[in-house]
Amino acid sequence: MDDLETRELRYFVAVAEELHFGRAAERLGIAQPPLSRAIVQLERRLGVRLLDRDRRGAALTEAGHVLLREARTALDAVSAAARRTRRAANPDRPLVLVTKAGASHELLRALLDAVAADPGGPQVEVLLCEVGEQARRLRDGQADVAVMHHPYDDLAGFDTVDVHVESQVAIVPATHPLAVRESVTLAEVSAVPDLPIARWPRLDGTYPDGPGPEVRTQSQLAQLVALGRTLLVIPASSRAWQWPEHVAVPVTDAPEVTTLLAWPPHGHSPAVAALLRSAARLRGGSVADRPA
Amino acid sequence: MDDLETRELRYFVAVAEELHFGRAAERLGIAQPPLSRAIVQLERRLGVRLLDRDRRGAALTEAGHVLLREARTALDAVSAAARRTRRAANPDRPLVLVTKAGASHELLRALLDAVAADPGGPQVEVLLCEVGEQARRLRDGQADVAVMHHPYDDLAGFDTVDVHVESQVAIVPATHPLAVRESVTLAEVSAVPDLPIARWPRLDGTYPDGPGPEVRTQSQLAQLVALGRTLLVIPASSRAWQWPEHVAVPVTDAPEVTTLLAWPPHGHSPAVAALLRSAARLRGGSVADRPA
DNA sequence: AGATCTGATACCCGCCGGGTATTAGGCTCG
């Protein structure tokens, strides 16, 4: 019927995230009245109440929650359209590979070497981002392919190829009694009173309650471990945790972690295909590429 | 930086599909000059040439092809946002299940019965569409969940759960010599001179070359088989092919077909979850729900 | 009760999307 405009979606997302018309307007670089009007118009067009206005700001209705989620993915898709189109016009476009800083270092290096050795292979540009950001970079077109980890990362909506499977270790301060152990169990590490698990921010920027320290980046967490304030369980190959003050102890019953390559469906550019070929050659051929 | 508007994307898609500014403008309900201007603006914003104008219309550049694909998915995402939001506001919203007409009839009936028997289960509305259309219905929000078939359907970008695996049969005219066979092989059915394989339209509406008849719908194909003009290979349970004039012959070496439920990632509504529970109960529990 | 938040309303203006008329460039065909 009547299609929404991305401007309307951007405005709604701003309001839904700020839950405050004034701040949302400021963030958007417009005045508050036009914003109010735009949201009212949007509600009228959809025939749906999106926000419960209150003198203390606004709260999302159930439909509002749905639209927030859908609008984000739609806006990402629009951004991806623009970015990928620009990139397609660039004659010497490099393939952008995104991954978490410090993760799967060894494997990544081998993959990059393999691609570089392939005469017909693409130029690869590596983009590092914080934990959980890879999916968004793929969705909005900032990256072509990602190195991700199951079950850590959310793989919904991407095609993937498994590349490597490994077990996990606990990273503990070198000074802690656990550091001398041969191995530990999940139950043990999750119940160490003086080393509470760190808390990551939720999507809205707030932190869950709990005894552990608040962290926003891997570097912060690494330093907190070195300071003897927390511990964590991660794949054995992670390289951001190899300080002298860190000790890795195998966790016997932690789930195995699969390192994999992920890319947007339908995005079968020749460059991605070449990278996948290199990856397959790397690990000896067996790739399970059935998407779902 | 500067986000595109859905209007621009709609305009571009129209031109890219028609490859003719005049017809595209007519389809959009606007005049030709504003359309030309809009496309020029779009090209200027992206800094990319999208179309090679020629006196006989227009042709897509490489970047244009990329934008056409990306714009379609982006527009679907925007439509989905509107539709799902409207639906979320509907208190007694039924779950829309889309499937190909005639496919997996038995299983679908069992699934619907199972959901109806579940006191807490959702209302389910069944939407039938032609072959290959399910994915689009899911993407643009017209449906919540689809019954699809691997490897027939394109599952890229969806979460899925396998429900049933079956072998395939060849549907041949009852009057044909092959109809009396106990079983056949793929090589045999693909090389029957008087029963050439039917040709389906491509995305742009044109047909590939070949000796077989052109078809657009399952019904057309069913009738053509009954008339002794073609044959086809399909899953054994398909019910659109049980005319008296049809005979099903097992194909020994055809790949097995998996019937599955597919839904958009992140769309974990309670209703979909309830449907999946019913499906799991149906087949006795084992579901492999790892998305990628 | 008044100060001070919040979002909603009123009103005006300038830009931009859309319309009509016309131009410009090739192809076809007599």
Next chain:
DNA sequence: CGAGCCTAATACCCGGCGGGTATCAGATCT
């Protein structure tokens, strides 16, 4: 070889709508 046409592009005008400022209205807290 020029007339006619079919294409997209340009020129120009207009109206609607998106955005601005000023103001109102309800609620809460002091």
